[in-house]
Amino acid sequence: MVRIAVVEDEAVSRTLLRDYLRRYGEERTLHIDATYFTDGAAIVGDYKPVYDIILMDIQMAHLDGMSAARAIREVDQEVILVFITSAPQFAINGYEVGALSYLLKPLPWFAFSQELDRCMRALAKRQRASLLLQSGATTHRVDVADIVYAESVKHRIDVHTLSGVYSVVSTLKAMEAELAGHNFFRSNSCYLVSLAHVRGVSDHECLMTGGDRLRISRPRRKAFMSALADYAGGID
Known part of the structure; x- marks a missing residue:
């Protein structure tokens, strides 16, 4: 359309x-x-x-x-x-x-x-895949490729991008559904991570573009590493 x-x-x-x-x-x-x-x-x-x-x-x-x-x-x-x-x-x-x-x-x-x-x-x-994010009274069009990760904070989601952070009223589950098919993965109950922006993994943390370190929960670590390996190998 x-x-x-x-x-x-x-x-x-x-x-x-x-x-x-x-x-x-x-x-x-x-x-x-x-x-x-x-x-x-x-x-x-x-x-x-x-x-x-x-x-x-x-x-x-x-x-x-x-x-x-x-x-x-x-x-x-x-x-x-x-x-x-x-x-x-x-x-x-x-x-x-x-x-x-x-x-x-x-x-x-x-x-x-x-x-x-x-x-x-x-x-x-x-044209690139994009999301419309309603942050306060302003609507922003954000390229999916620029989203580093989404973070659940109480009753909102902070979407961390290359150009800044947008706070929206949503849930991580809803954000995960919107980003389905774009190589995002839940590292734990609080973070939805762009595999394209993972710069490294050590123990139970992943290093993201921009320097943030995000926790990988123990139950999700194996699946997270598998998804990251598939992404790195070019498997969608």
Whole structure:
């Protein structure tokens, strides 16, 4: 599934884009989950980094597309941005917000489908497994590859990543289910460890990326070492 946000204040253009996205999904056998906004202010307000692609009109009444894109980039560096405009001179500054490209109105189907193909290729290159973590009032998109370990602390989970620690209301069991298939293993009742970030094992501890030492419980040690050996040998 690909999540696409369409930000367009003209009803006729929104309808055209809705039809194009439906046609694109049917022709490419792709499930597209599209959300539509009528102004830049509508998407920026309470924005969460849940979209793969944003198709953004530039000239809008309340908050123009470039200003909206700047605000989005403050919290989401990964989403693919494509501007849609009838005035190409307004799109030349798209590099400031890392826009992939821009499309000119009136928008023909062929140009749209070709550009969306380009977006899909870019998405495939950059897309990594990720989790959305609700930490306080903020939602963070975290690459699974950047998670070092998850720690159960009372009624929350502290997710230790390469860039920091996110505290979320969850359980280790729920986190383990979310990370299934990504080479995580319970070293004891408190820790869910990324095998990719284990730097060494001594006695009943594992040394993690960043220097933390985590306890391996005696009952789990044999299974933990077996899982680590399988991972090191390239067995998923």
